[in-house]
Amino acid sequence: MEESSKLALDRIDRNMLRALQKDGRIANADLAKLVNVSAATCHRRTQRLMEEGFITAVRAQVSPVSVGLGALVMVGVVLDRSTPESFAAFEAAVGAMKEVLDCNLVAGDFDYLLKIRVRDMAGFNLLHGRQLITLPGVRQIRTFFVLKEVKDNAPLSF
Template identity: 65%
Template sequence: MKDPFMDKTLDRIDRKLLRLLQQDGRTSNADLARQANLSPATCYRRTQRLFEDGFIRSVRAQVAPEAVDLATLAIVGVVLDRSTPDSFAAFETAARAMPAILDCYLVAGDFDFFVKIRVRDIHDFSRLHASELIALPCVLQTRTFFVMKEVVDNRPLAI
């Protein structure tokens, strides 16, 4: 399979635009152009190309979890009952459909997947675990780690 980024290169200006947009995705094109020392038209074309070429997936707000009553963060290690392409696919499809799962990673090691879940509190997690999480396809075992403190969360990429 061909790497989609193989023929696409980033110059120093593209990298600067990416850094600036990671800091504040709401920056207007005029302000972005000024900060990158570009004309607004050139800045707009470059930014559009970064979207079209897949370097920028989306721009969205980072909501404060506590403000929307989702302050409890849990990382759950999941072991499947078998390691087959079908069991992995079934779990991945179900995980994508479960709104409480923020992130899901296929990993190497003692677990098959790690999922990141935000809930109101431990009681909310307990309900979710009993009714939805262990009911996901092929789940044999889970191990939950409650986050005590978020030291680094969603840091911008070092470009």
């Protein structure tokens, strides 16, 4: 998103975005009342925010434990080469892995940082042995088991 797009947000847009981050299921009429505009205006603004890419998705946040995915693992990955081709091959392979929630190219000790959800340590051990170490171009993997999620998926502050 361009810097000029950020300037297109007025106070009402920002208040709408903040409210939608807290509750994506809020009824249009309730959102309109909250930001002090008509329901029709609120609907038009919400549609514009979606069309312009300010809102990228609306979805339910599922409790990982409730669906048997209680173990959160952060994995630092170092590739053997830093080329566009090796990055692309790694990213394509990771993109196909359902266990990987996030994959970020980072600066520092690792090339990539992965956020992975599995059932338990045994589940991670299988994933590690069958998929992670066979990913294209992987030279080194460092694994960090999350003991406690202190803050997760916090709303953006703007």
